[in-house]
Amino acid sequence: MGAARRRIGAALGVAGMVVPLTVALGSTPAQAASCTTRTGPYQKQVEKFLGRPVDGRQSPADCTAIRAFQTKHGISPNIGYAGPVTWGVMDLMNQQKAAGRNPNKAGKCPTNKGRIACVDLTRQLSWIQDGKTLEYGPVPVRTGRDKYETRTGAKKIYWRNKNHYSSIYKVKMPYSQFFDGGQAFHSISGSVWSPPGSHGCVNMRSGDAKAYWNMLKKGDDVFVYGRKPGT
Structure with a gap:
């Protein structure tokens, strides 16, 4: 023994x-799944966006900052690599910020109809306008991914359901306002910058979806234009 x-x-x-x-x-x-030591093709751009020293070389501190951004916005794999997907999200954020308080500067959303909800797929922005007056926004949104694109053109809100539940995708869709078939404005719990996109709906942050719910009504105009990156 x-x-x-x-x-x-x-x-x-x-x-x-x-x-x-x-x-x-x-x-x-x-x-x-640990932090990568590899320098990504968009290292300098990502470093600048995150307020890191811009030297174009990956460091442990760079990786930690990049990973935190990736985790927050549902970018996978979240290993701290400064690749095209991560930079694509950051670049989109820069474009959205540049829109300022004049998102319809190019005049692509018709504003001669009274109150209208505009959706710019290219910049992933939406806002509510009444004539020349910007009533709300612009706010970031998350529209349809490749093969599930949010359809463009002039629409109208035809049905609203504050506590809607999708029987197709088995998810809650609070503050749903449908404007084209099964496509609607509604809030989501995750990041609106999370790739690759929705199944066609215009996803919004909770506060923005609630504001849209309070400001819009059945019969109001919606105009969708542009093209989401990657579709």
């Missing part, structure tokens, strides 16, 4: 040495 115990103890001792070695080699799932 004493010899058997000694053999078991020796085996456990060997196992104790093997496990740390395996972890160190990075073969565990946790290690596979």
